Amino acid sequence: MSSLAHRRLKPVLHAFLRQMTNLSFFLPGRERKAPMLAYHRVCPLRFKKEFSYNNVFPEEFEKQMQYLRANFEAITVSEYVRKMAANLVKGNEVCVTFDDGFKDNYIYAFPVLKKYGIRASFFLTTKYIGDSRPFPWVLMDRGGRDDFSKNPDRWLPLSWKEVGEMMDSGMEFGAHTHTHRDSLSNLSLEDARKEIEDSTRTFFEKTDTRPVIFSYPHGTFKDYDPAHIEMLKGHGYLAALTTNMGRNGSSQGLFELKRIVVYEEDSIWEFKKKVHGAYDVAERLQRIWLNAAGSKKLSDYAVK
Numbered sequence: 001m002s003s004l005a006h007r008r009l010k011p012v013l014h015a016f017l018r019q020m021t022n023l024s025f026f027l028p029g030r031e032r033k034a035p036m037l038a039y040h041r042v043c044p045l046r047f048k049k050e051f052s053y054n055n056v057f058p059e060e061f062e063k064q065m066q067y068l069r070a071n072f073e074a075i076t077v078s079e080y081v082r083k084m085a086a087n088l089v090k091g092n093e094v095c096v097t098f099d100d101g102f103k104d105n106y107i108y109a110f111p112v113l114k115k116y117g118i119r120a121s122f123f124l125t126t127k128y129i130g131d132s133r134p135f136p137w138v139l140m141d142r143g144g145r146d147d148f149s150k151n152p153d154r155w156l157p158l159s160w161k162e163v164g165e166m167m168d169s170g171m172e173f174g175a176h177t178h179t180h181r182d183s184l185s186n187l188s189l190e191d192a193r194k195e196i197e198d199s200t201r202t203f204f205e206k207t208d209t210r211p212v213i214f215s216y217p218h219g220t221f222k223d224y225d226p227a228h229i230e231m232l233k234g235h236g237y238l239a240a241l242t243t244n245m246g247r248n249g250s251s252q253g254l255f256e257l258k259r260i261v262v263y264e265e266d267s268i269w270e271f272k273k274k275v276h277g278a279y280d281v282a283e284r285l286q287r288i289w290l291n292a293a294g295s296k297k298l299s300d301y302a303v304k
């Protein structure tokens with residue numbers, strides 16, 4: 001299928017997913033599993049956008065965290081992995097994760113996370129942390145450019161000082177490659193190794209701690225290979241996160257942990273469906289969809 005057809009069909013697929021998951025939500029007898037949520041930006045971008053900024057509004061984010069606080073125990077990914085290894089997952093755990101390392105995570109999400117006692121996990125594109133320019137892949141439409149001139153801070157990457165402050169408050173950090181220039185599967189093995197090595201080394205130099213959790217750029221099953229998993233193990237990682245949809249059962253491979261991406265358009269009902277497992281049935285459909293794309297160049301469809 002052409003990438004254009006794929007892009008055009010995407011809203012149809014999302015609408016179908018919402019309907020299908022409404023039904024699956026009521027299926028009985030599901031294994032007790034813990035959800036991992038994937039966020040990117042949390043920011044009040046109130047303008048009509050030409051394309052997605054992978055953003056959730058701060059008010060929505062607060063409602064979501066309030067719900068998690070009341071219904072789950074929020075733990076970091078490495079805590080979850082330790083519980084999995086010891087067979088201690090109860091099913092009331094949740095992991096809140098953020099990819100890329102946007103400064104808006106510090107400005108808008110961090111105060112809310114502290115308020116509700118949620119320890120989240122953040123995955124950094126290490127080369128750009130501390131930069132005074134936005135990440136190179138953030139293309140701005142007119143609204144974005146206007147907003148950048150008024151509120152430059154919220155378009156920038158985190159600084160290492162902010163990372164340190166968040167770590168001191170119990171937040172966890174891991175690596176998300178050094179440059180995020182492509183999915184690992186689109187790089188030569190040598191370049192993929194360099195992305196992993198450079199991010200691991202930079203993280204250690206800047207924070208004096210070793211990253212133990214990795215998040216794959218783009219993150220679908222087409223964006224990493226077994227060879228990358230071996231590289232990560234060789235660098236001391238305990239687990240890695242994908243954007244393969246659904247929650248993780250006890251037999252889930254630790255280097256292919258599934259997550260559910262939260263979108264700007266998600267109502268609180270959609271959010272509840274996501275955390276209570278309604279999207280567990282969607283992974284198969286996601287695989288069919290991505291296989292139909294027929295190429296590893298998935299940047300057009302996959303979330304960053």
Ligand SMILES: [Zn+2]
Nearest residue numbers: 099100217304
């Ligand atoms: Zn990313």
